[in-house]
Amino acid sequence: MIRTTRLLLETIAELFPQLHRRGCLLDIGSAEGRVARFWTEQGGYAAYCYYELDVCRRVAALCDISLEQCSPEKTAGEGVWLSGHSGRMSIAFTDLVPNGPYGFAVLDTHSYPREYAFEMVGHIASQLDRNGWLLSVIDQGISSTAWVNELSQWFEEVQILQPAAAKAQDIQVFLSHCPRPDLSPRIGYYSWQVPIGGEACHFKGAPGVFSPRGLDAGTAFMLEIMDISSDDLCLDLGCGTGAVAVVAGKKSRQMVMAVDTNARALRLTQLNCEHNLAREVQVQPSDGLMDIDPDIQFDVIASNPPYHTDFAVARRFIDGSFSRLRQGGRLYLVVKRSVWYEQKLRSVFGGCRKFINESGYTVFVAERRRMQKPSQACKGTTRKHLKRIEASQQRKRRRLR
Structure with missing residues (x-):
């Protein structure tokens, strides 16, 4: 305890x-x-x-x-x-x-x-x-x-x-x-501006979320790389203060969903979307993709996953995103340590593009290809996995002699 x-x-x-x-x-x-x-x-x-x-x-x-x-x-x-x-x-x-x-x-x-x-x-x-x-x-x-x-x-x-x-x-x-009577509590908001598409968007952060005093450099870099069309149905996965949701809500005519496991992040995302007039943004609690309606398929999923050494959350995000993207849909991830993510994305999606900036952030873009099957894409293709397959085949050949 x-x-x-x-x-x-x-x-x-x-x-x-x-x-x-x-x-x-x-x-x-x-x-x-x-x-x-x-x-x-x-x-x-x-x-x-x-x-x-x-x-x-x-x-x-x-x-x-x-x-x-x-x-x-x-x-x-x-x-x-x-x-x-x-x-x-x-x-x-x-x-x-x-x-x-x-x-x-x-x-x-x-x-x-x-x-x-x-x-x-x-x-x-x-x-x-x-x-x-x-x-x-x-x-x-x-x-x-x-x-x-x-x-x-x-x-x-x-x-x-x-x-x-x-x-x-x-x-x-x-x-x-x-x-004491007659005292009213207040949330300790921090305010900042972010230029988005030539427009100054106003955001609020607060204690209890990642980067409460301003847009973090990783998400800012990912927003530069992201390509959102007016017909894209988007998911801000781990929304934080809601910057991705605001951008998606301004660019897309379709529904945008923003989810997080942090109640303060949900409050801030909803507040920032309303303040910046982002259309059709649905904010809700969800543990990764677990609590999202299983019938919804997305064109764009974007995330700045937590930097944990065991990669458990990132693994769930990547595996879950593949199954929830439409054919041709794109997953955007911004990370600091890129080696594991690149291997995982190539294993699940069969490939990815990457963009690196001077601050050491990497943005990966992985697309669910039209002929790809989830069962094939999610199968491991690491050296260990290939060695296990080869060893199994050798045992079978020996038994047949």
Whole structure:
């Protein structure tokens, strides 16, 4: 168990006798929703929320809860994209917090970027009842003084708790009481401009997404290479702040889809598409291509995949994209380490083009050819695979002698 969550649980257990009548508990980001699950096991009601889709789904599976897509009104009003409940427990996939009021809240900051963690304090305080409590935990990534100052802006009482285990692990626990009235939380937006097709497009970013303060160099290079016609049905796979979706929405008359596993990225993409008058952009949560209507086939799929060393996400993106492209459809990928991607794309698509800039970014363009079959294209063509085939053939020949 993550140490910050363990400390929250230990502190909750000590405080439980005085807090168990405080109404519904709001759990923001504890590992596997352990605090919310503990609260319900003690007979209370709890709501869990987080901004990463895979985490919410993991907690939902542990609680036997099915997450369903929310209405556009709920998404627009509360920022909740998926939600579900069963018995005493509810779960929300959101970059903020679901509407309260709550009597008690816990905030585990371990996986929130620093600026995002500070912002969340205001969102939580706004959904607590007037006599509500917030139990929060920070590690050495956040200054204790800065955290106390932030809490004091939103709560009338702030207490630093001193569990022995916390001192030993450079972790600090805080208990805040009575949110200040008449304060409204805000998202910490950053603004910038990007010239697209001779037009200055205005974008907003925010803490919690990749490159929140401006368009990253990789995506900018990919946009230079991309060729989108007015009849192309496009997918922005891992949309981030939505730059690809905005460009596609301005160039194509067809539907554009933008997906991500990050609720804040979905918020920003929707905001930026609306602000820049990009037509027909459908924004929705999806783990890669898994949650997209299987009947939809695309002409263009574009992605700046995460730079993980195990390539698991990139592998799913490439394999999934091949099956979801129409004949003649194109996959655009921008990467830093190109060797693995080139081998994988040639294995799946049978070939690709590549463009390299001075900053070290590579854009690959792979086309689903008209005579290509998925089963053939996805078959490995590495040296290892060829050696295995040759060895198998040799064994068969020996048996026939």
